[in-house]
Amino acid sequence: xxxxxxxxxxxxxxxxxxxxxxxxxxxxxxxxxxxxxxxxxxxxxxxxxxxxxxxxxxxxxxxxxxxxxxxxxxxxxxxxxxxxxxxxxxxxxxxxxxxxxxxxxxxxxxxxxxxxxxxxxxxxxxxxxxxxxxxx
Numbered sequence: 700x701x702x703x704x705x706x707x708x709x710x711x712x713x714x715x716x717x718x719x720x721x722x723x724x725x726x727x728x729x730x731x732x733x734x735x736x737x738x739x740x741x742x743x744x745x746x747x748x749x750x751x752x753x754x755x756x757x758x759x760x761x762x763x764x765x766x767x768x769x770x771x772x773x774x775x776x777x778x779x780x781x782x783x784x785x786x787x788x789x790x791x792x793x794x795x796x797x798x799x800x801x802x803x804x805x806x807x808x809x810x811x812x813x814x815x816x817x818x819x820x821x822x823x824x825x826x827x828x829x830x831x832x833x834x835x
Contacts, residue, residue: 724751731758733785740766741791746777754778758785760812767793768818773804783810794820 724730730751741764745751757778764786771777773796778784784799795818799811 724754725749726753727751728753728780729756730754731756732762733758734761736762738763738765740764741769741772741786743769743771745769746772746775748776751778753780755780755782755807756785757781757783760785760787760789762789764789764791766791768796768799768813770796772796773799778805780807781805782807783812784808785810785812786816787812788815791816791818794818 737759741759746769751757768786768791791813795813799805
């Protein structure tokens with residue numbers, strides 16, 4: 700069980716790693732879990748359509764996430780309002796999914812930050828061109 704405390708002593712309990720269940724966070728606009736010593740893979744289910752329908756900023760940087768980037772995060776209505784995705788300083792591997800950074804899937808995406816991982820391959824010029832900020 701992971702509990703997050705916010706100002707005013709409010710608590711949010713997140714259990715079973717099913718963070719996108721039934722649109723539980725449909726109105727959440729910012730999620731910053733940076734530098735929390737989180738580890739393991741980025742779960743494809745976080746990108747399920749409707750789970751984070753209003754999320755604009757997702758910061759998972761400076762943790763110990765490992766494995767490949769979930770290609771499904773860039774399609775099927777996942778994170779439709781996303782503006783900034785920060786995944787820097789983890790242990791992510793593989794290549795950048797083709798859909799990431801393209802206006803077809805994330806039309807409002809302005810910044811994609813994936814530097815200091817073990818990613819391979821080159822990002823496409825289309826991915827770099829459509830973003831205000833791209834760091835790999």
